[in-house]
Amino acid sequence: MSKYVTAAEAVKVVKSGDRVYLQAAAATPTILANALTERASELRNVEICHLHTEGEARYANPEFAESFHVNSFFIGANVRHTLKAGNGSYTPVFLSELPRLFRKNVLPLDVAFIHVSPPDKHGYCSLGVSVEASIAAIENARIVIAQVNPQMPRTFGDGILHESEIDYLVDVNVPIYGHDVKPFSAVEEKIGSYIASLIENKSTLQMGIGSIPNAALSKLTNHKDLGLHTEMFSDGVIDLIEKDVINCNYKGSFRGRALATFLMGSKRLYDFVDDNPFIEMKESSIVNDTARIRKNHNMVAINSAIEVDLTGQVCADSIGSTMYSGVGGQMDFIRGASLSEGGKAIIALPSITKRGESRIVPFLKQGAGVVTTRSHVQFIITENGIADLYGKSLKQRIKELVRIAHPTHQERIEKEYYETVNCM
Numbered sequence: 247m248s249k250y251v252t253a254a255e256a257v258k259v260v261k262s263g264d265r266v267y268l269q270a271a272a273a274t275p276t277i278l279a280n281a282l283t284e285r286a287s288e289l290r291n292v293e294i295c296h297l298h299t300e301g302e303a304r305y306a307n308p309e310f311a312e313s314f315h316v317n318s319f320f321i322g323a324n325v326r327h328t329l330k331a332g333n334g335s336y337t338p339v340f341l342s343e344l345p346r347l348f349r350k351n352v353l354p355l356d357v358a359f360i361h362v363s364p365p366d367k368h369g370y371c372s373l374g375v376s377v378e379a380s381i382a383a384i385e386n387a388r389i390v391i392a393q394v395n396p397q398m399p400r401t402f403g404d405g406i407l408h409e410s411e412i413d414y415l416v417d418v419n420v421p422i423y424g425h426d427v428k429p430f431s432a433v434e435e436k437i438g439s440y441i442a443s444l445i446e447n448k449s450t451l452q453m454g455i456g457s458i459p460n461a462a463l464s465k466l467t468n469h470k471d472l473g474l475h476t477e478m479f480s481d482g483v484i485d486l487i488e489k490d491v492i493n494c495n496y497k498g499s500f501r502g503r504a505l506a507t508f509l510m511g512s513k514r515l516y517d518f519v520d521d522n523p524f525i526e527m528k529e530s531s532i533v534n535d536t537a538r539i540r541k542n543h544n545m546v547a548i549n550s551a552i553e554v555d556l557t558g559q560v561c562a563d564s565i566g567s568t569m570y571s572g573v574g575g576q577m578d579f580i581r582g583a584s585l586s587e588g589g590k591a592i593i594a595l596p597s598i599t600k601r602g603e604s605r606i607v608p609f610l611k612q613g614a615g616v617v618t619t620r621s622h623v624q625f626i627i628t629e630n631g632i633a634d635l636y637g638k639s640l641k642q643r644i645k646e647l648v649r650i651a652h653p654t655h656q657e658r659i660e661k662e663y664y665e666t667v668n669c670m
Contacts (some may be wrong), residue, residue, distance in 0.1 A: 320572030345382035373405030429538025498541035567613025
């Protein structure tokens, strides 16, 4: 009997009280999620859990609160409203550990919605641009339903599965979610230049999506023998790979391969990774494993933050007590890079917000979460310079961080700190 059915037929297997996992990021299986939302009147208390997803999330609309509850492991803009509305929650977890929650039945799964390339002549599909925790979800869910899409790139690594592992297949033909490369500002270019100045030949890089990582990558064209071991990457690495700047020849972990657990970018990126054995897609428990990360000598981890206080505490998941994103893999890579021989752990951010507020602050906002502790942080970079905090006392850290704050805020934030704190 054929496993191919319509989306509406496939999602009939979901029952009230089930927990459903959605594949993340550019591979978000929106057609299946929308088909499930059409059944809202028939269902109650279905938990839909996932990392950051792209596209519409109709199941997260408040009018479906009795039918669906959103459990975010990393909060995207499409479901951020659920925490305030009450039909959503946030589960803090390192990306390296999320697969373990499924395998140990801490969060038992009933159904997994995934998004794959069509089966090849041997019956094998690819999870394409997003592996993250999906392998563990597939292994532990009672039922697996897949969108089968000819526009999904075939990638190598952990994301290869046989159609026999899938219970229902739903044919679709839709573009993969993507983000075109945006030009970076003068501030972002300056930050990128500072980052690049810390990167030596034969370093291995971890960096994400956005203008600051792209600005840093644009400054590396004269480097040699760089590696890539990163949670995710975007278009910025393509030119460096094609010019043999990134060749991964000196990595200590997965040498000769660019390692990632998900991808997000333009169609150029998806065409580049399609059927490209240089790109190795692995589960987040492997890519984000600190023990593997630290094997790369000169490992450089580049992450960002919402705000940093004058002692070096890094808030990256909330604005005060309002959850904004998640823990993700920042600490996995900060720690891995710190333990690497010659490694560097970097937090890079503009010194002020779009509203002109300082992002280097005397104290984190009330309720703010600390993602990277003051004892883990090494380098903080803004457009005003590099603050090297490694091995520095609190008094030395304050001096360093005031120096890279925006000039209009430097005197105020230092004064506010010392008016409150009497000893260091």
